[in-house]
Amino acid sequence: MPEISALWSPAPADATAWLAHLSGDDGLTGYLVPGLPDAAWVLNAMYEREEGPGTVSHHAARRAALADGSAEPLVAGGLDLDGEGLLTTGGGLGWARHPGPGWRRLRWAELARRGGEPVVREGMLPSYRSAPDATAEDGSWLVGVEPPTEGSLDRESWDRLTALLAEHSPAGPDTPCLAYYNPMVMRAVEYDSRHVLAGRLGDARALAGLDDPDFSPSNLWAADGSWVVCTDYDLWATKVAGPTSLVGAVLADTELEAVRLPWAG
Structure with missing residues (x-):
């Protein structure tokens, strides 16, 4: 090319x-x-593990990785993005890419049917505020789901x-x-x-x-x-x-x- x-x-x-x-x-x-x-x-595409979303949140998984040293704190512009009180929600910015083997495309409509929700909440634009819910109790998405990127x-x-x-x-x-x-x-x-x-x-x-x-x-x-x-x-x-x-x-x-x-x- x-x-x-x-x-x-x-x-x-x-x-x-x-x-x-x-x-x-x-x-x-x-x-x-x-x-x-x-x-x-x-x-925008979201993806789910073929065995299901699981019960652990992205935030809990991130905290566990920081605690056992398998992950380093993320710092940008001098700001600790893993600091106390900050929530790791999952997702990110930019081009979304298929996570690879063991994952499948999860349609918004399928996720909406699970919770009896609309695909996009009425009166809102498609975003984390209006999408069907796949979050844990802590407000972070379940680790078995990769939410859409912004x-x-x-x-x-x-x-x-x-x-x-x-x-x-x-x-x-x-x-x-x-x-x-x-x-x-x-x-x-x-x-x-x-x-x-x-x-x-x-x-x-x-x-x-x-x-x-x-x-x-x-x-x-x-x-x-x-x-x-x-x-x-x-x-x-x-x-x-x-x-x-x-x-x-x-x-x-x-x-x-x-x-x-x-x-x-």
């Missing part, structure tokens, strides 16, 4: 002005645009979604598009900085090969504005805004797990 720099080149930062106008937002965590005219939400699609969903976008774009994989990475994923010192790349839709899979940032784009959109993909840094899902035919295909696709949220169209 060619170098990513040969496929995706820097684009002017003001290319995001259109997204800012549509969303009425500053793009700090990504631009969440309205339906164009329709929208669906692709839910701010990025998983690799499998990204590849499938970009393939669907190509199927529903007149120019197919040759569709010119742009990718925006928000200041949070870029760890930018200046929050008004804008990192934008331009390339072909058919080369969108290559963006998963970037070492930094280790996230899917905050926004990916067709240069003609016919569709926009929105992945907010604080959410567990990606919004796909575009024609009803595209949205219907996303909702019907069996490789993706997607829902319509009437209150978040």
